[in-house]
Amino acid sequence: MNTRLWVSWLCVMIVACGSLLVAAVAEDPPATEAQRAYEIKATILCPVCDGQNVLESNAPVATAIRAQVDELVEQGRSDEEIRAWMARQYGSDVNAIPPRTGIASLVWIVPVFVAVVSIGALVFAFVRWRAGRELEVSDEDLRIVRALREKK
Amino acid sequence: MTAFLGTVGVGLGLVGAIGGAATLAMALFSRRREHHRRVFWWVGAMTAGCVLAVLAMEVGLLRDDFSMQYVAANSTRATPWLYKIATLWGALEGSLLLWALVLSGYVTAVSISFRRRIEDRLVAWALLTMLAVCVFFFGLLAAPADPFGTLLVAPLDGDGLNPLLRNHPLMAIHPVMLYLGYVGFTVPFGFAVAALITGRVGEGWLVTTRVWTLIAWGSLTVGILLGAWWSYEVLGWGGYWAWDPVENASLLPWLTGTAFLHSVIVQERRGMLRVWNLSLLLATFALTIFGTFLTRSGVIDSVHEFSASSLGPLLLGLFAAILVVSVALIGWRGDQLRSPGSIDSPVSREGAFLANNLLFTLFAFIVLLGTVFPLIVEAINNDQLAVGRPYFDRMLLPLGVALLLVMGIAPLLTWRSTSAHLLGNRALGPAALGALTMAAAVWLGAEGFGPVLGIGLGGFVIGSAVRHLVLTARRQGWRAATGRAGGGMVAHIGVSLLAFGFIASTSFSEEGEFQLRPGEVGSVAGHQIRFVQLTDEMDGPNRVVRAQIEVEGRGIYAPAITQYPTFGRPIATPSVATSLVDDVYLSLVAIPEENSDVVVVRVLVEPLVGWIWVGGFVIAAGTVLAIVPERRKRHSEMEDIVA
Known part of the structure; x- marks a missing residue:
């Protein structure tokens, strides 16, 4: 590659990485209690409305859960404790995040496994294609190519 | 009388489908070519019957014929006429009737389009397969999901649909577009099965079905996005996609269909991936049936759920039958499907298509797993x-x-293999655009590694698509945007716009909840909203409470909340102050208390939501452009070598 291309790419990379760095630093972790409560509410489903979390739902029980989360956060309970409390109170299917233990953990593991296997299969296919690439050219092939060239 | 005509229509449809399938089957086995043409009469009868049935239902709905069970259960006298028409697809039986109508329409279109080739065994088998699917759906309408049941005593008024389904005109279009997409995949499915049966598994059938696949894919894309838009405008939670099981069911065939649209290019160009492409098509069709099973069997909880019905086992049976037939056919033709070619380098156009396919199928797998996982765990x-x-x-x-990332790189790569130097040269412009997009996003206040990376890649994709279009336009002018490559690049630009809207609206939205008296002001993300006044009216039997709210610089908006007598919880109807920069989304949290003028308003400020709909429009335009044939004749592999 020539120098100008290198320099141009360097500039592009500096702008890109600089932007990403600024963006990553600017995002502060949820520090205040209100932010923590907000994040928890976003992962608890409203028990009576299909698929909405308690932040989005106006159902009375969602309003009640929001208040309970605020209270539990104020008491200084950890995220896990609050989630467990909600599961006891309203059933384990209010937790929008499937647990990472027991049979439920499969929903996290299986996709990773499938991804690894399929990438492996693709790599294997490329290796095999590469090995079989030296195709033999028969006299017949050469004749066809020559005939086509002459036609041109 | 109307119901009777409807029943006659369904019966005629069923007879037409069975007769057509039987005629073709006999013609194929007896190898009497002149008999093939008789199928057109049967197809005509089937379609006429279906049209008759749909007309009967619409007449019943529009004339408030409550002696018809379906009308009494799903319509009311007070329903506006547009929603009366749309009630056809508002409930289980009617939606299957629409399915049958769209399917008959496709089968008729295929018959007309291939009328001169009907003696071709490939076309005959494809039509036979499609007619077999017709037999199944007309069979559902004839017995287990009969839309034309009658009541001995007609009630004075009907019950009406869930009010959510009759307060926005998008409800009238979204299901129709979705069905055009869903059902449309029956056509390429039919040809795939025909290719396997006749053993003509080369590239011919792919070229034949290209337009049909594109029509189905484009309609499905538009249908899904219209559904998202409807959800945003109507449901009042401020989002447009919830990973709800039924949304997932519509997304699954879209994902495999998109993978197919891309990998088929490798087959047409290089003659490879035959088994893979066939599998993708068969899977796409199977997933549309699986999605229908999920929606109509009552196995999952969802806002989209139709009333629980006995159709579940039947649809599951069809799904299983499709799977078994597909696997058996591919196994049977295994030898002929093996293709001699090879892919030389992963850094090549075909390598990028493989990466695309890997990602799309993995995506589909995760969506499928997440959707059915709760069912599996419950069963175990x-x-x-x-x-x-x-x-x-x-x-x-x-x-x-x-x-x-793959979308941005792929158009820059050449077939066979691409050198680092060439890629470095070609990618520089698009990469620079991507970097500048990131810098601009950060300058405008975007935060977070993931969102900004996504936005930058969106810029990169636009850069590489525009590069392709501009280079082609030098030779071909405006026709550069047509054909598969040109239309595809336009669609890529649409996907980027959609990605910008998705990323910005999910990552950078802000919200607030205010209790306001008339004249009081609240503020979210630099937007001031002022509560002007409350109106509390009766609209027929329904109590509608409306709050006039002024959004600074955008005018007055009126989110409402309605109490329907036949429906428990009050339904909030949001109001959205839209602009290309951001949407101010207003919704009322509850019906205000008696004698109080305090309203509780939830305000969401979501940047760039409008870009999602614009992006969808651009994708649709790209699909239409892709159907326009390219002027330049495709180089054959041989010509490439000789040149």
Whole structure:
């Protein structure tokens, strides 16, 4: 590659990485209690409305859960404790995040496994294609190519 | 009388489908070519019957014929005429009637389009397969999901649909577009089965079905996005996609269909991936049936759920039959499907298509797993658990980012293999655009590594698509945007716009909830809203409470909340102050208390939501452009070598 291309790419990379760095630093972790409560509410489903979390739902029980989360956060309970409390109170299917233990953990593991296997299969296919690439050219092939060239 | 005509229509449809399938089957086995043409009469009868049935239902709905069970259960006198028409697809039986209508329409279109080739065994087998699917759906309408049941005593008024389904005109279009897409995949499915049966598994059938696949894919894309738009405008939670099982069911065939549209290019160009492409098509069709099973069997909880019915086992049976037939056919033709070619280098156009396919199928797999996982766990050990949005976000967002990257690189690569130097040269412009997009986003206040990376990649994709279009336009002028490559690049630009809207609206939205008296002001993300006044009216039997709210610089908006007598919880109807920069989304949280003029308003400020709909429009335009044939004749592989 020539120098100008290198320099141009360097500039592009500096702008890109600089932007990403600024963006990553600017995002502060949820520090205040209100932010923590907000994040928890976003992962608890409203028990009576299909698929909405308690932040989005106006159902009375969602309003009640929001208040309970605020209270539990104020008491200084950890995220896990609050989630467990909600599961006891309203059933384990209010937790929008499937647990990472027991049979439920499969929903996290299986996709990773499938991804690894399929990438492996693709790599294997490329290796095999590469090995079989030296195709033999028969006299017949050469004749066809020559005939086509002459036609041109 | 109307119901009777409807029943006659369904009967005629069923007879037409059976007769057509039997005629073709006999013609194929007896190898009497002149008999093939008789199928057109049967197809005509089937379609006429279906049209008659649909007209009968519409007449019943528009004339408030409550002696018809379906009308009494799903319509009311007070329903506006547009929603009366749309009630046809508002409930289980009617929606299957629409399905049958769209399917008959496709079969008729295929018959007309291939009328001169009907003696071709490939076309005959394809039509036979499609007619077999018709037999199944007309069979459902004839017995287990009969839309034309009657009541001995007609009630004075009907019950009406869920009010959510009759307060926005999008409800009239979204299901129709979705069905055009869903059902449209029956056509390429038919040809895929025909190719396997006749053993003509070369590239011919692919070229034949290209337009049909594109029409189905484009309609499905538009249908899904219209559904998202409807959800945004109507449901009042401020989002447009919830990873709800039924949304997932519509997305699954879209994902495999998109993978197919891309990998088929490798087959047409290089003659490879035959088994893979066939499998993708068969899977796409199977997934549309599986999605229908999920929606209509009552096995899952969802806002889209139709009333629980006995159709579940039948649809599951069809799904299983499709799977068995597909696997058996591919196994049977295994030898002929093996293709001699090879892919030389992963850094090549075909390598990028493979990466695309890997990502799309993985995406589809995760969506499928997340959707059915709660059912599996419940079946195994009776545990109730939910797989919600946080799961899909965490698993799929990285895949989305990877897809954007591949989308940007692929148009820059050449076939066979690409040198680092060439790629470095070609990618510089698009990469610079991507970097500048990131810098601009950060300057405008975007935060977070993931969102900004996604936005930058969106810029990169636009850069590489525009590069392709501009270079082609030098030779071909405006026709550069037509054909598969040109239309595809336009669609890529649409996907980027959609990605910008998705990323910005999910990552940078802000919200607030205010209790306001008339004249009081609240503020979210630099937007001031002022509560002007409350109106509380009766609209027929329904109590509608409307709050006039002024959004600074945008005018007055009126989110409402309605109490329907036949429906428990009050339904909030949001109001959205839209602009290309951001949407101010207003919704009322509850019906205000008696004698109080305090309203509780939820305000969401979501940047760039409008870009999602614009992006969808651009994708649709790209699909239409892709159907326009290219002027330049495709180089054959041989010509490439000789040149």
